[in-house]
Amino acid sequence: MKSALALALERLGEEPYASVICYPRSSKTELKKRLVELQRLGVEAIEFSGEKRAFNVPILGKGCVGIVVIAYLNSKKIALKIRRVDADRSRMQQEAKMLKKANSVSIGPKFLGVSENFLLMEFVDGDLLPLWLEKRREEAVIRKVFRELLQQSWCLDKIGLDHGELSHAPKHIIIDLESRPFLVDFETASVNRRASNVTSICHFLFVGGMVAKMLTERLSEIDKNTLIEALRLHKAERSRESFERILRLCVL
Ligand SMILES: Nc1ncnc2c1ncn2[C@@H]1O[C@H](COP(=O)(O)OP(=O)(O)OP(=O)(O)O)[C@@H](O)[C@H]1O
Ligand SMILES: [Mg+2]
Structure with a gap:
């Protein structure tokens, strides 16, 4: 209509x-x-x-x-x-090609x-992540969204598609009205460099990025040094085990 x-x-x-x-x-x-x-x-x-x-x-x-x-x-x-x-x-056309590749694993x-x-x-009807977070207090929903974002980043890493802008993504993550996160803008995405979506998004969400800064108090239970060490290990290993260690440290 x-x-x-x-x-x-x-x-x-x-x-x-x-x-x-x-x-x-x-x-x-x-x-x-x-x-x-x-x-x-x-x-x-x-x-x-x-x-x-x-x-x-x-x-x-x-x-x-x-x-x-x-x-x-x-x-x-x-x-x-x-x-x-x-x-x-x-x-x-190049952005379209990258978006289609992300869609092949149900992302974007x-x-x-x-x-x-x-x-x-x-059309993703919702709010960009920083605004969405400002409106939210329910810890369980936030955790679920962060977990889903990490999973999506892992899936993109698996197919070798690097989004390219996830370490600073105030305008590239939309949460829809059913609290489903969408990564948008595959314009700088590439299959020709090492995909580092998990490490990039973790930096943005938990270590030193804008969201991490917004949530300093709420994320106080995350041990940043242990997380940075886990990210370093994952960068070298890229295994499901090293990824799950990050998940445990961050959102579970
Ligand atoms: N599919 C979509 N549904 C709803 N809103 C969207 C969608 N795609 C993009 N937007 C909105 O439009 C904004 C700009 O989109 P996009 O980032 O793709 O443009 P851009 O020109 O590449 O921007 P930038 O220069 O910041 O990378 C997004 O931050 C988001 O708010
Ligand atoms: Mg762009």
């Missing part, structure tokens, strides 16, 4: 929407090309809502590569990542389509 905020493709040529579709600068040729791409992908409408802003238009997210908005495909709400005109990459929002300037994926 489309919401009242959804705009059909014909309306996207109007400002300020045209400048959001061609962020940060719209031109007639670029806009025309992008509208054709959206039509080919089967996108029916775009909904401008969310906590972030681009030209004062509400959106889901904004980064160096993309603008993320809600869109409709077959009348279903999805997430649409729009390549910024000034992005340092020329197409979205489901891939739904790609073109030169757009990536279509499952």
Whole structure:
């Protein structure tokens, strides 16, 4: 069901929407090309809502590569990542390839389509991890989410896919309304370097990253030196045993 905020493709040529579709600068040729791409992908409408802003238009997210908005495909709400005109990459296909690889082990929002300037994926309705944590007190739910994040990181390590941004991931982990965590943004992911998702995410969550700092009091029972030692061992061994030792130290 489309919401009242959804705009059909014909309306996207109007400002300020045209400048959001061609962020940060719209031109007639670029806009025309992008509208054709959206039509080919089967996108029916775009909904401008969310906590972030681009030209004062509400959106889901904004980064160096993309603008993320809600869109409709077959009348279903999805997430649409729009390549910024000034992005340092020329197409979205590489990110799509990495997302599909993550999906092969049930990780990340489901891939739904790609073109030169757009990536279509499952819409994750929820909060980024830091905000989600600010709203939560139930220790058991937090533990369950952290455990799931470590498991997902282990699965990505197993298939040799390094996410690349998990050591500082305030904008790359979304927790949905059923408390399921999703790793997003596989744009800097790679299969050509040693996958270190478990060690990276542990640093972010438990050792010295932003979440670790937020949860200093609540994580007081974690012995950081023992954990750092366990991470070092896991980096060398990469065995299920060394991973489970980390799980025991962190979240169980
Ligand atoms: N599938 C999704 N469902 C809901 N929100 C999403 C989805 N994908 C991304 N977002 C939101 O959009 C934001 C930006 O997405 P993403 O990180 O992919 O863009 P980016 O341009 O690569 O950003 P950065 O430069 O920070 O890496 C995310 O932080 C998140 O808030
Ligand atoms: Mg990115």
